[in-house]
Amino acid sequence: MSILISVPAGRCHRRSPDSKWVDPAPEKGSIEMKFEDDLMHLWWKSKSTGSIEDELIVFPGEATFEQVKQDPTGRTHILKFSSSDQNYFFWFQRANKSTDLRAQVDLNAFLQDPSYRVGSAPLPAVAAAIPSTPMPSSSSGSSGPSAPGAPARSAAGAASLEPAATPSAPSAGTGAAASSSSLSTQEEMARLLVQWAQSGGISSPSGAAADDAARLTDVLSPANITALVRSDPSIGARLKPLLPPALGLSENPTAEDLIPVLTAPQITDAVASLDNALRSGGLPGGMMRDLGLPEGAGTSVKAFLDALAGLKKGDAASEDRMETDE
Numbered sequence: 534m535s536i537l538i539s540v541p542a543g544r545c546h547r548r549s550p551d552s553k554w555v556d557p558a559p560e561k562g563s564i565e566m567k568f569e570d571d572l573m574h575l576w577w578k579s580k581s582t583g584s585i586e587d588e589l590i591v592f593p594g595e596a597t598f599e600q601v602k603q604d605p606t607g608r609t610h611i612l613k614f615s616s617s618d619q620n621y622f623f624w625f626q627r628a629n630k631s632t633d634l635r636a637q638v639d640l641n642a643f644l645q646d647p648s649y650r651v652g653s654a655p656l657p658a659v660a661a662a663i664p665s666t667p668m669p670s671s672s673s674g675s676s677g678p679s680a681p682g683a684p685a686r687s688a689a690g691a692a693s694l695e696p697a698a699t700p701s702a703p704s705a706g707t708g709a710a711a712s713s714s715s716l717s718t719q720e721e722m723a724r725l726l727v728q729w730a731q732s733g734g735i736s737s738p739s740g741a742a743a744d745d746a747a748r749l750t751d752v753l754s755p756a757n758i759t760a761l762v763r764s765d766p767s768i769g770a771r772l773k774p775l776l777p778p779a780l781g782l783s784e785n786p787t788a789e790d791l792i793p794v795l796t797a798p799q800i801t802d803a804v805a806s807l808d809n810a811l812r813s814g815g816l817p818g819g820m821m822r823d824l825g826l827p828e829g830a831g832t833s834v835k836a837f838l839d840a841l842a843g844l845k846k847g848d849a850a851s852e853d854r855m856e857t858d859e
Contacts, residue, residue, distance in 0.1 A: 535567070536565050536566070536567050537566045537567055537568060537643055537647075537651075538564075538565070538566050538639055538640065538643060538651055539563050539564070539565045539566075540563060540564045540565075540625065540627075540636045540639075540640060541561070541562075541563050541625065541626040541627050542562065542563060542564045542577070542610075542623040542624060542625050542626055543557055543558055543559065543560055543561060543562055543623065543624050543626055544557075544558050544560070544562070544577055544587075544621075544622065544623055544624075545557050545558065545609055545622035545623060545624055546558060546622070547622075555601075555609065555622045557609070557624045560579060560580075560581065561579075561580040561581065561626055562577055562578055562579045562580050562626075563577070563578050563580065564576075564577055564578075564623060564640065565577075565578055566640070566643050568647045572590050572592075573590065573591045573592070573593070573643070573644070573647050574588060574589070574590060574591075575588070575589045575591055575612070575644075576588035576589065577621075577623070587621060589621075591614075591644055593644070593645060593646060593647060594615075594644075594645055595614060595615060595616050595644070596612055596613060596614045596615065596644050597612075597613050597615075597641055597644060598610060598611070598612050598613075598637060598640040598641040598644055599611055599613065599637070599641065600637055601622070607630070607633065608624045608625050608630070608633065609622060609623070609624050610622070610623050610624070610625065610637060611623075625637075631798065632798045634656055634657075635652065635656065635798050635801070635802060638654050638656060638657075639651050639652065639654070642654045650748070650750060650751075652750055652801045652802070652804075652805050653748065653750045653805050653808065653809075654805065654809075655802075655805060655806050655809045656802055656805075656806075720816075720820055720824075721803070722803040722804060722806070722807045723807060723816070723820070723824060723837075724824055725775055726753075726807075726841060727824045727825060727826065727841065727844065728775050729772065729775065730841035730842070730844045747834050747835050747838055748808055748834060749804050749805075749807060749808035749811070749834055749837075749838075750801075750804055750805055750808050752838065753804045755796035755801065758792070758795045758796055759792050759796060762788045762791050762792055762795065763788045763792075766788075768788075768791075769785050769786040769787060769788070769790065769791055770784070770785045770786075772786075772791060772795075773785070773786055776794065780794060782794075808834060811831065811832075811833055811834045811836075811837055812833070812834060816831030817831065818831060821840075825844070826840040826841075826844075827840055827843075
C-alpha cells in the first residue's frame, strides 16, 4: 500500500537523558505513515540519504501527535505513547507555517483511525493562537546554530517540556465569535460551490449521482480539482469572478494559475469544514434558501451535492425552453 501521509519534518533531541529541553537537529527529512498487513507503520526518513529511521508500529489509539505548547515558534511536536514512556520529538520544516496545524491534525487522526482521509478532520479553533514568529535566540548557552525555520537552539528559545501555565477559559463571547466565524467560512465555501456549479464546473469523480457515503473532500480533492481545471480551458474566466480580488489573477487565468489557489490548504480546510458541518447536523435551511438551494440541501453531503447537480440541470432546462420559444 502507498504512503498515507508524508510531512516534511526534522527530529529534535533531548540535551541529556533527563533534560526537559529538546533541540532541533538541522537535518531535513519527513514523517511518513503507511498501513500494511493490518498494522500502522510510522517512521522518520532522511531527505539526504533516503534512509528510514525510528520505524515504529502503532496500534490505533495507542499514541497521539501533539504540538509542544511550550515552544514559542509553534513548530515542535511530540509523538507520545499511552502504553509506555516513549516520546519522539519533531519540528515541522515546511517554509509555510500555515500548513503546520493541518499536518498535526492529520498525523494524529491517522494514529487514531487508519481509515482516516487526509484533510477530512476540522481544524480546532485555537489555530489562530499559534505564534507565527520564532522567539529570538540568545547567544548565551547556545548549543549550535539552528536550521532555518527551526525552533531556536538556546536556553531562551529551545522547547522546554515543563508544563505551561493553564490558560484561562475563553469567555462566552469568545466562543460565540469563533462559532460565528466558522459558520461564515462554511457559508462562503457553500456560496462558492453554488456559483461554481451554476457555471457547470462541479461533478462527482465518476460523474454519477452522489450516494449516502459521499464526501465533499473526495469530490473536491486536490487531484479532482486539478483534473477538472486542466480539462476545461474556459473554466479560468468563469472562476475568476468567484475568487478574492487580492489574489491578483489575470482576467483569464490559466490552469497553472488556478491550481495552486484551488488546492491550497485553506481551500482544503474550508471544504473539510463544510463537509463536517453537513455530516454533523447540517446547515440552516435559511442559509440554503439564500444560496438558491432547496431548504433540505443542508441536511447531508448527498443532499447538498444533489442540489448542486440540480442547479446545472435547471439551467440546461431553461436554455432548452428558450430555444423552443424561438
